[in-house]
Amino acid sequence: MIIFVFVFFALFSVAAIGSVNVEFGEFKVQAESLKSSEERQVLLKKADDLLKTRQLTQMQTAYVLHRAGLVCIREGCFEQTVTYLARLETLLESFESLEYLGKLNLSRGNMAITRGNHFEAIPYLIAASNFFEQAELHTLSSHANRFLAHAYQQLNKYSDAVIALDASFEAAVKAENVQLEMAVARQKSAIYTSLDLIEKSLEIQLQQLQKIPYLPQKSQEFWMNDTFWGLAESYAALGEHAKSYDYFNKVHDIDKRLNGKQDQAVTLRRMGEQKVVLKQFGRAAEHFKLSLAILAELDIPLAVLDTQTYISEMYLREGKLQIAQDTLETIITQLDITKNVNAYARASYLLIDTYLQNALYEQAHRQLLITEPLKNKDIAKHYSFLAQALQGKGDLEGAFEAQNQMHLAYKNKMKEQGSLKTLVLASESEYVTGQLELKQAKAEQALLKAEQTLTRYIGFSIVAVLLFIILFVLVFTRQRRARLEQEAKHLNQALELKKQLLADVSHELRTPLAVLKLHLEALEHNLVSDPQATYKILNQRLDNLNLLISDIYELAQADTGTFNLSLERQGASELFDDLAGQVEDVLCDHDLHLEVKKSSIDKVLLEIDSARLHQVVANLSRNSIHYTDKPGEVCFALSETEEAVILSFSDSSPGVSDQDLPHLFERLFRCDKSRSRDLGGSGLGLSICEKVVEAHGGEINASHSELGGLKIEIKLLKA
Structure with missing residues (x-):
């Protein structure tokens, strides 16, 4: 009887553990595909149920606690987040895991950023980065440093932010994650834009555009969208609002293809903003109307209020002061000054501006007092409005004091901006300076060596002259x-x-x-x-x-000079047929269609090394396989001039830029520096082709192909 009970208990335990593993597997799948708030709440309930079973392994428990903490951060239930992360910290005392120690600190840093406590987030994010680096988890290390850069940026510590982004980029390179490298570059571009270093921001964005064609097809549209958005923001910062509008329009076209409704709404709003600045109020109103319709459909009240605030600004610029005032007063009543700080500050300052233009100085002053806790958002604007309101009320002394405060705020802001720009540029220039110093040291060494050589040469010349005179x-x-x-x-x-x-x-x-x-x-x-x-x-x-x-x-x-050829005479037509057969054999398994074009060439002989020319064509075929989008096309053609026979090898897109074309035959040159060596080969194929053709007394040239890719033309002299 006792044995029966023991066996029954063992079977029951195995079945229970198996059931928990199934539930844990379902939890992982759901955690990777969360979209709505309702789905996140269901996942939190499942996390609590799993934790109550106490049948998870330590690693499974760590995963559930970490995921539940992330979901709570997204949902804004921070007290519950603290509980989950505290349990994870206790668990990590019993087993060592650098990965989850890093994730624990990253989650705490993420929560601090979400709550606006950027100073509190920094030590957590530094610790997370250190743990990930020790564990050689380069992707997570890159993410941690990106979060750290964001926290520094919010605290106006732009120099530290750039250093953190450099560390993030280095980790992304180690992870061989090109898209993560681009995300880091995009974040650095945003920092430059906020510092009015627009030229450097645009430079990064243009580099991003050049990388996009080499990304996976599914990712290209996302990064094109992201880069266009950055360009639009940069042109807006430069005051070139027409260009900014054009790029936002391109973003909107991609948003529609990607079916991102909320993204469409935000882009339409930004398009409306540019049209307002350009005083094209009719078109601006159309964009705002479309944005509101989408946001109302998605039921995002705060985003609706935000768009309505921009519409009110349009009314203000049009001179429709009463409509602007009524709309803004309605918006203010629906915002919480403690929870919706940025939205409340923007709407409030627009309302104050409206009051001042309507000469309602008392109402403007009353709203300024309400907004007093938010004045650090734009302290110069706050005191400017306060000076106007007090002057309108007849308080000239108060207005004068507010005017002084405004000038002081402007002065401090300009000084702070100048210092920040200097720090950022200084941190970037350190590396460049080190490189220049190294080059200078090498140049000095080369100069000294040249002087020594010159001295020896002069001495030798004197001796030679003396010998000439004496010995005849x-x-x-x-x-x-x-x-x-x-x-x-x-x-x-x-x-x-x-x-x-x-x-x-x-x-x-x-x-x-x-x-x-x-x-x-x-x-x-x-x-x-x-x-x-x-x-x-x-x-x-x-x-x-x-x-x-x-x-x-x-x-x-x-x-x-030991590169020998075994030359023999062969008919050009026969050689071309052999080479075309080789190309067809190589390309047939790689989704590339071969078209052969052969001019009628009879009794034309060439003195060539057939094996070496087969090697050249094999290299060209391999390049087309590596670098041509599938499905693609390849054209192999034969023609002649009076003195030579011409073999041309063309493929379809992508092509090579005008800047890269002259360098194709240089050793180790690759058009795409981010492409892996597994795909790009040794980088010596075209150099070898050039040497083989030159050894035959011929010429090889590269140009743009009519098919949209690269065309290599080989000219061989007739025998």
């Missing part, structure tokens, strides 16, 4: 000097080639070897969940290194 062996001396100079030239060329080769090898091997080392260390310390996949990656990396070494070896042969 001019011919012998000249021949000897010529021989020495020729040897020195050859030696210098060999040294330069060696330096170039070493520089190329070290540049290209550093990154893949570092990646190999990281994977091996991960295998050594059992940090990899799927060793087979890691071994596959290691084999892939080693194959890439073998290809790189092979390419470098061929270039080294070309540089040292």
Whole structure:
């Protein structure tokens, strides 16, 4: 009987644990796809039920507590957040997890930012960044530093914000997350805009635009939207509101395609703002009306009030003072001065401006007293309005004092802005200064070496002249000097080639070897969940290194004059047919359609190394496979001139910029610096093609393709 009870209890426990694991799996799935407040409330209920079972593992419990804390931050139930995070902190005392120690501090920092306590958030976010860095969780480290930069920015500590963003960018690079790199750059651009460093902000945004075509297709539209928004904000800050409107209009078109209704509403409102500044009030009213309709449909009351505030500003600029006053008074009654601080301050100052223009000085003064706790939002504007209101009431002494306070506020603001700009630019220039100092030291070293060489040369010349005068062996001396100079030239060329080769090898091997080392260390310390996949990656990396070494070896042969060709005569038509067959074999499995164009060329012979030309075409085919959007097109064509036969190889988009086109045959040059080496190859393929063609006495050139991509043209002289 006792055995039966024990077995029954064991089976019951196993079934209960299995049921909890199923519920935990459902919890994880739901936590990754939350959209509405109702869904978040359901998830919190499920979190509490799971925690009550006490059958979760420590790692599962940590996950549930952390997720529940994040949901509570989103819902604004901060007391419950504190409880969840306190339980997580207690749990972490019993098992060590750098990841969850980082997440605990990141969540506390996030909550502090959400509540507006940016100073309180900073130590939590610094601690989170340190934990993630120790755990080599680069993506989370990048996020923590972005939060930290936001907190510093809100405290006007822009120099510290830029430093945090630099750390975030470095972590994103380590994580090989291009989109996270772009998010960091976007945040830095916003800082520059707020500091009126619009030129630097625009520079970053234009760099973002150049990267977008190389992102995954699904992400391109999002980043295009985000970058257009940044450009619109920058042009608005510059006062170029027509350009700003054009970019907001582009954002709105993308919003409609992405079906983001709330985003559409916000963009329409910003479009209306630009039209108000341009005094095109009819078009502004249309945009505001569409924005209000969407927000009313979505039932977002605060956003509706915010848009109505901008409509009131339009009435104010139009001179419709009574309509503006009535609308703003209604809006003020629906806002809470403690909960809706920014919205209340904006609406209140617009209402005060309306009162002053209507000469209602008493009402303006009364509203200024109500808004007194918010004056730090725009202290200069507050005292400007106060001076006008007091002057209208006849209190000239009070008005004079308010005027003085206004001037003092302007002076402090300008001084603070100047200091902030200086600090930000200084922090950025430190790196550049270090690089310049390094270059200067190298230049001084080179100058000293040149002076020593010159001194030796002068001494040698004097000795040569003396020998010439004394020994009368001019011919012998000249021949000897010529021989020495020729040897020195050859030696210098060999040294330069060696330096170039070493520089190329070290540049290209550093990154893949570092990646190999990281994977091996991960295998050594059992940090990899799927060793087979890691071994596959290691084999892939080693194959890439073998290809790189092979390419470098061929270039080294070309540089040292040991690049030999096995020349034989062959018909141009026959050669082209062989090459076209090779291209078709290579491209057929990569969703690229090949079109072959062959001019009628009879009895034309070429003196060529067929194997080397096959290598050239293979490199060009591989480039098209790597860099052409799928499905795509490739055109391989044969034509002739009086002296030469021309092989042309064209592919479809994406193409190469005018700036990059002249550099394609340079060693290790890649148009897209963010693209991984696994996709981009060794960066030596086109250099090898150039060497092979030049060894044949021919020419190779790159141009834009009629198909929208790249066209490589090879000219071979007729035999």
